[in-house]
Amino acid sequence: MKSSTLLALLATAITPIVAISGQATTTRYYDGLEGACGCGTSSGAFSWQLGVASGVYTAAASQAIYSSSGATWCGAGCGTCYNLTSTGSSPCQDCGTGGDAGQSIIVMVTNLCPNNGNAQWCPAVGGTNEYGYSYHFDINAESEVFGDNVVVNFEEVACPSAAVSDYSQCVCAA
Known part of the structure; x- marks a missing residue:
């Protein structure tokens, strides 16, 4: 291998990962299936329910959060946590009612929203919805968390220890 190629690979390997933050749209689903990060069983339901015991919800994240490469299995975003704070508004007049501004939840990425x-x-990745x-x-989530299709401010946060323990059961945690 050429030394310039090796140096480029090393530079890539030690480049720090920048935490993602900004504004995002939200929706809600409830199917309890395994998801792209391999949480649960192939026959369906999660063996644990984040949001119930740990206070952390699970979420399918868009490709820019899930994995910059757009991978569909064990993306770099699997197991990362984000604090979502409601702005109180929906992204359009006909697509939701918004919700209460200022309410926050933590979500852990366990699935991909392709x-x-x-x-x-x-x-x-690189586009907009x-x-x-x-x-x-x-x-x-089985019911609305903090409104209907709310626009949120989000920032990456450390996952609470109970969520980390739950995530250790996922295929992509290994």
């Missing part, structure tokens, strides 16, 4: 088939909400946002979280 652009293919979901372009309305889930943007491709139909509402002009580069990021999206599809929150796994």
Whole structure:
């Protein structure tokens, strides 16, 4: 291997990962399936329910959060946590009621919200969804968390220890 190629590989390997933050759209789903990070079983339901015991919800994240390469299994975003704070508004007049501004939750990424088939909400890397946002979280919750299709301010945070313990059961944790 040429020394210039080796140096380039080493530089890439030690480049710090920058935490992602900004504004994002949100939606909600509830299927309890394994998801792209391999949490749960192949037959369906999670063996643990984040949001119930640990206070952390699980979410499918758009490709820019899930993995910069757009991978569909064990993306770099698997197991990362984000604090989502409601702005109180929805991204458009006909796509939700918004919610209470200032409410916050923590979500852990356990699934991918791919652009293919979901372009309305889930943007491709470097693009935006139909509402002009580069990021999206599809929150796994049986009922509304803090409103209907709320725009949120988000920032990456350290995962609470209970969520880290739960995530250790996922295929992509290894």
